[in-house]
Amino acid sequence: MTLQLGSITAIVVSNSIFAKQVLLKNHHVSSTPYHLDAVRAHEHDSFSIGPLSASSPMWKILRKIYSTQLLSENMLEAMQSHRQLMLEKLICSITECSLADAFVDVGQLVYDASFNMMCSTLFSMDLGRDEKIKEIKDLMNCIIKEIGRTNIVDCYPFPKEIDPQRIRHHLTSYCVKLFKLFDEILEVRLKFKKDQVKGSRLYNDLMDVILEVMEEQGDEIKREHIHHLLLDLLGAGMDTTSKTIEWAMAELLQNPTVLRKLQEEINGVVERGNKTILETNLIQLPYLQAIVTETLRLHPSAPLLLPRKLEQDICIEGFNLPKGAMLIVNAWAIGRDPLTWANPDLFSPERFFGSDLDVKSQVIKLFTFGGGKKICPGMPLALK
Ligand code: HEM
Numbered sequence: 001m002t003l004q005l006g007s008i009t010a011i012v013v014s015n016s017i018f019a020k021q022v023l024l025k026n027h028h029v030s031s032t033p034y035h036l037d038a039v040r041a042h043e044h045d046s047f048s049i050g051p052l053s054a055s056s057p058m059w060k061i062l063r064k065i066y067s068t069q070l071l072s073e074n075m076l077e078a079m080q081s082h083r084q085l086m087l088e089k090l091i092c093s094i095t096e097c098s099l100a101d102a103f104v105d106v107g108q109l110v111y112d113a114s115f116n117m118m119c120s121t122l123f124s125m126d127l128g129r130d131e132k133i134k135e136i137k138d139l140m141n142c143i144i145k146e147i148g149r150t151n152i153v154d155c156y157p158f159p160k161e162i163d164p165q166r167i168r169h170h171l172t173s174y175c176v177k178l179f180k181l182f183d184e185i186l187e188v189r190l191k192f193k194k195d196q197v198k199g200s201r202l203y204n205d206l207m208d209v210i211l212e213v214m215e216e217q218g219d220e221i222k223r224e225h226i227h228h229l230l231l232d233l234l235g236a237g238m239d240t241t242s243k244t245i246e247w248a249m250a251e252l253l254q255n256p257t258v259l260r261k262l263q264e265e266i267n268g269v270v271e272r273g274n275k276t277i278l279e280t281n282l283i284q285l286p287y288l289q290a291i292v293t294e295t296l297r298l299h300p301s302a303p304l305l306l307p308r309k310l311e312q313d314i315c316i317e318g319f320n321l322p323k324g325a326m327l328i329v330n331a332w333a334i335g336r337d338p339l340t341w342a343n344p345d346l347f348s349p350e351r352f353f354g355s356d357l358d359v360k361s362q363v364i365k366l367f368t369f370g371g372g373k374k375i376c377p378g379m380p381l382a383l384k
Contacts, residue, residue, distance in 0.1 A: 006155025010326040014333035023371035034307035041171035048228040054373035066377040082120040114242040240301040247299035290349035300368040303332035
């Protein structure tokens with residue numbers, strides 16, 4: 001489908017065959033993001049991984065840092081205790097509400113828990129203990145809200161400096177405040193690092209790894225890259241994960257048979273002596289994993305992924321796609337395509353239960369985490 005959004009020609013891809021053709025087979029022409037004006041705030045387009053084309057040398061350096069150092073399976077394993085601790089805190093909050101017969105605001109609780117998991121994994125700090133983290137959360141909320149606003153300059157050609165809704169202006173001022181807080185944390189950690197034995201990891205968190213990266217990469221990675229990397233990790237990891245959990249809870253409440261089956265599966269594992277579910281138990285919980293996949297199919301948290309810009313004219317299945325067009329992949333429609341899924345609107349984890357494919361392979365086919373070279377590097381963490 002072609003849409004004319006003001007002066008932008010947008011091509012919308014709504015089935016998995018086309019998505020495969022465009023994102024995987026023709027990745028050399030579709031791995032450049034389409035720059036919306038907001039990403040220019042505080043030079044985010046120059047320092048963050050998201051707006052960089054997969055063919056740019058800096059994207060390759062940053063992507064390697066993400067996949068081999070920050071979000072590798074080994075690193076996620078090493079950081080597991082942060083996630084476990086925050087999960088236990090979440091269970092405590094729910095238990096307290098339950099004992100007091102109080103309402104549980106699931107959305108708010110899982111949002112705070114996801115944010116806490118990221119902050120604990122990054123800085124060994126969390127909302128309950130650190131005022132700075134509360135300030136970071138407030139600024140992140142402002143940034144997420146501002147980025148979500150429709151911006152007229154994206155659809156009509158305005159001179160580059162003009163910012164009629166002051167979206168770039170507001171984002172810049174939030175970034176200035178946020179990066180000052182990141183700097184304060186960085187300075188404390190750099191001081192600690194000086195007194196540390198070389199190679200030892202005092203906190204065992206991602207900041208330890210980031211300081212190592214800064215040392216190893218020398219001039220290649222500037223302080224600005226670290227600021228935008230921290231912003232990306234917090235921004236990409238908070239809303240997406242918490243919205244998925246919120247949708248899963250909503251679907252379970254709507255589908256009591258599925259809920260009962262899940263409770264039975266979990267009770268089977270807990271009865272075998274574990275007080276709390278651990279990440280290592282996931283393998284014993286195939287129905288829970290099918291529920292996660294089914295939730296991601298029906299409710300992708302980035303339903304239109306992130307827009308790309310076509311680098312060349314291409315012809316796919318007889319359709320001519322022009323150079324410069326915005327490419328929108330509709331993951332929401334791919335997950336509900338009646339040609340691929342029987343009863344597409346029905347929440348039925350059974351469709352994935354017992355499959356030979358693991359969750360990751362199933363989710364890749366859904367394009368929930370994007371595709372091709374720019375596929376989400378946080379997928380292994382999100383599926384924990
Ligand atoms: C349910 C959870 C998540 C979903 C649905 C999700 C989805 C996505 C999508 C659709 C993209 C764009 C991919 C493309 O253009 O093809 C993306 C990119 C990205 N995601 Fe995620 N994400 C999730 C969790 C995370 C987490 C936990 C992190 C890190 C902590 C993360 C970090 C990133 C980064 C850094 C990028 C940019 C990659 C690049 O441009 O090369 N995401 N994500």
